[in-house]
Amino acid sequence: MGKPSLKSRKSSRIRKKNRKFRMIKELKKKEEVSDLQIQMQDFKKTVFDTGENILNNVEQCSRENNNLVEWLKLYDKQMKDYEKEIYNLYLRLYFSPQSSQQPPYQQPHQPQQHQPQSPTFSSLADYFKVKNNRLYFIFLFFFKSLAGLLGFASR
Numbered sequence: 001m002g003k004p005s006l007k008s009r010k011s012s013r014i015r016k017k018n019r020k021f022r023m024i025k026e027l028k029k030k031e032e033v034s035d036l037q038i039q040m041q042d043f044k045k046t047v048f049d050t051g052e053n054i055l056n057n058v059e060q061c062s063r064e065n066n067n068l069v070e071w072l073k074l075y076d077k078q079m080k081d082y083e084k085e086i087y088n089l090y091l092r093l094y095f096s097p098q099s100s101q102q103p104p105y106q107q108p109h110q111p112q113q114h115q116p117q118s119p120t121f122s123s124l125a126d127y128f129k130v131k132n133n134r135l136y137f138i139f140l141f142f143f144k145s146l147a148g149l150l151g152f153a154s155r
Contacts (some may be wrong), residue, residue: 079142083135090131 004012 075142079139082138086135086138087131090127094127 004010
């Protein structure tokens, strides 16, 4: 047999060349798809890790907030106990006879000095005015010490 014709040889080369281009395009598409799949997996892993970190931070903040709430409940309970104690002491002071009011810290061998007397109240309204002023200073001291314990700087 003889050689194929020039046209046949030329079209054969063109078909071969076109096949090569199609194969190269298909390989490039497959490479792009695999690269995109790898990028997607990396992205999913990054999102998962970041989400996990965010959840850990939220849990930590939640624990800290719960701890602060417990401390505030404890301080609130202590303040209420102190209020009751102060109220009872003021009532005892108000209703105690004036003649038996001697400071317990006085020692008998010291010479008698002018001691400020406990206040006498003409009415319960006067008593509660004084009580509220004293409670205000106690609360102010308490909140300043609480702020110091929690690390808030007073300005």
